[in-house]
Amino acid sequence: MAKRTILHCDCNSFFASVETVLNPAYRGVPMAVCGNREERHGIVLAKNEEAKRYGIITAETIHSAMKKCPQLVIAEPHHDRYVEFSRRVNEIYARYTDLIEPFGIDESWLDVTASYKLFGSGEQIAERIRQEIKKEIGITVSIGVSFNKTFAKLGSDYKKPDAVTVIDEDNFRSIVYPLPVSDLLFVGKKTAEQLLHLGIRTIGDLATASVQILEYHFGKNGLMLHKSATGEEDSPVTVPTDEVKSIGRGYTFRRDLLNLEECYTGILYLSEQIGAKLREKGLVCTTVSLKIKDENLITIQRQKPLRAATDLAKEICNCAYEILLDGWKSKKPIRMLTVTALGLLNKEDASEQLSLFDSGCGNNEKEEKIEITLDNIRQKYGKSAIVAGAIMDGELGIYRKKPRPRSNEKNQKEEN
Numbered sequence: 001m002a003k004r005t006i007l008h009c010d011c012n013s014f015f016a017s018v019e020t021v022l023n024p025a026y027r028g029v030p031m032a033v034c035g036n037r038e039e040r041h042g043i044v045l046a047k048n049e050e051a052k053r054y055g056i057i058t059a060e061t062i063h064s065a066m067k068k069c070p071q072l073v074i075a076e077p078h079h080d081r082y083v084e085f086s087r088r089v090n091e092i093y094a095r096y097t098d099l100i101e102p103f104g105i106d107e108s109w110l111d112v113t114a115s116y117k118l119f120g121s122g123e124q125i126a127e128r129i130r131q132e133i134k135k136e137i138g139i140t141v142s143i144g145v146s147f148n149k150t151f152a153k154l155g156s157d158y159k160k161p162d163a164v165t166v167i168d169e170d171n172f173r174s175i176v177y178p179l180p181v182s183d184l185l186f187v188g189k190k191t192a193e194q195l196l197h198l199g200i201r202t203i204g205d206l207a208t209a210s211v212q213i214l215e216y217h218f219g220k221n222g223l224m225l226h227k228s229a230t231g232e233e234d235s236p237v238t239v240p241t242d243e244v245k246s247i248g249r250g251y252t253f254r255r256d257l258l259n260l261e262e263c264y265t266g267i268l269y270l271s272e273q274i275g276a277k278l279r280e281k282g283l284v285c286t287t288v289s290l291k292i293k294d295e296n297l298i299t300i301q302r303q304k305p306l307r308a309a310t311d312l313a314k315e316i317c318n319c320a321y322e323i324l325l326d327g328w329k330s331k332k333p334i335r336m337l338t339v340t341a342l343g344l345l346n347k348e349d350a351s352e353q354l355s356l357f358d359s360g361c362g363n364n365e366k367e368e369k370i371e372i373t374l375d376n377i378r379q380k381y382g383k384s385a386i387v388a389g390a391i392m393d394g395e396l397g398i399y400r401k402k403p404r405p406r407s408n409e410k411n412q413k414e415e416n
Contacts, residue, residue: 005122008152012161014106015046017139177204188326248340256333275313286343
């Protein structure tokens with residue numbers, strides 16, 4: 001593959017920066033954007049650099065933040081303005097390339113390989129973007145410049161705020177290898193703990209680790225981790241299109257999910273709907289995304305590749321649940337879950353991705369027959385005709401039995 005130049009642009013303290021543009025009185029004083037103080041006490045959604053110096057962190061309560069910094073200024077969030085500012089930032093990116101992949105409201109990857117002749121090197125383009133965003137919009141951005149997406153992301157995190165960091169083929173070992181392995185994209189808490197048990201503490205440790213050992217413990221994900229650490233990761237910058245390339249289902253529960261068992265129940269419910277829709281369209285997915293929204297509306301979204309393309313609810317559910325275990329570090333009660341199947345392929349065209357050592361093929365065929373049977377039953381009698389026992393009659397508001405009428409008169413009204 002030809003050498004590429006990838007930028008990762010990360011708007012610094014985005015919510016807090018936008019609020020400061022809207023209200024210059026916030027400039028130079030410790031400030032935090034927080035949820036409604038009256039609703040479940042409120043938490044910190046974002047904070048500026050001055051507040052960070054007091055040790056204030058995202059997702060802590062306003063009460064805790066005020067104890068650290070009694071003079072902390074509280075700003076209410078304006079989500080519609082954040083969307084507007086994000087659009088304006090992306091318009092500046094579009095001056096330099098049409099290959100833009102958003103990674104949340106305040107981050108994007110840009111492939112500027114073809115922009116050299118017009119605008120100069122990747123570092124020069126990054127500097128122009130940084131200066132234009134600061135001058136025209138009034139917020140700052142940190143940009144990583146590298147030859148792949150993983151190292152570009154590490155570069156944008158390396159110096160903050162308002163900085164450009166180049167990680168190239170000559171210096172990446174000196175910059176990247178000393179970093180904690182948890183800094184690597186998609187290495188969550190659980191994966192970092194598993195790597196630590198193997199004596200892998202830094203990205204350099206991961207890069208020099210035995211590929212066979214990594215594959216033994218993590219399967220194909222182990223190979224992906226190793227490629228990410230050594231700089232061999234080569235995924236393209238993917239531009240979103242209007243074409244449907246995902247199937248997702250989300251649900252806001254009647255009450256917050258309080259433990260892992262309830263979370264699994266919610267994920268299973270959503271995965272069953274996704275599996276049925278995939279089979280209906282003759283598709284399989286290669287990646288699963290999970291979006292989690294807590295009681296204070298703090299949201300995270302993570303995704304994970306499947307070991308093999310699938311349309312089975314059980315496998316989608318298990319993958320999403322692994323994301324939850326690995327990525328939901330705050331362990332706060334969960335208000336909403338969204339599961340999404342990504343990387344869709346036609347089932348008849350999808351090649352088998354099962355490992356040669358996998359003995360579960362027969363089990364997959366059996367599971368597929370079971371799920372197709374459930375599809376037929378639900379199509380004929382309704383989606384609640386047959387449901388997992390954990391889901392039925394729970395307190396989560398997914399499926400509830402209709403209340404029995406108290407009188408014939410009530411019964412007649414319902415029938416009418």
